Amino acid sequence: MQRLRERIEAKVKWDEETDCWVWTGRLSAPGRQGRPHREGLIKTFDPIESNDLKRISVARASYMAYVGAIPEGMCVTRECANPLCINPEHLVLRTRSEHAQRKRKRRPIIKSNED
Numbered sequence: 001m002q003r004l005r006e007r008i009e010a011k012v013k014w015d016e017e018t019d020c021w022v023w024t025g026r027l028s029a030p031g032r033q034g035r036p037h038r039e040g041l042i043k044t045f046d047p048i049e050s051n052d053l054k055r056i057s058v059a060r061a062s063y064m065a066y067v068g069a070i071p072e073g074m075c076v077t078r079e080c081a082n083p084l085c086i087n088p089e090h091l092v093l094r095t096r097s098e099h100a101q102r103k104r105k106r107r108p109i110i111k112s113n114e115d
């Protein structure tokens with residue numbers, strides 16, 4: 001895991017104001033897996049997704065490198081507003097359904113009975 005940390009830290013820029021670690025390395029194509037924003041990718045092993053070396057979300061890699069293993073069915077999301085942030089202290093685990101619920105709550109509410 002030491003090497004993974006080094007590879008991550010080589011490509012992050014620290015944002016002094018928000019304490020975010022902003023990923024400056026490779027990004028996914030927009031819209032990948034239905035996600036609206038691009039996310040950072042790093043080539044490593046994800047023991048949950050596959051045993052092969054492949055490109056995975058750098059947020060997942062950061063969580064594994066600094067916090068620990070990600071239980072099956074959980075996804076890594078962030079508490080801060082920066083989609084490229086991979087500060088392990090800003091990363092939290094959620095189940096996929098919790099993640100989907102949070103996404104729904106963020107949509108604007110259309111008021112139909114104003115008058």
Ligand SMILES: [Zn+2]
Nearest residue numbers: 020080085090
């Ligand atoms: Zn952050």
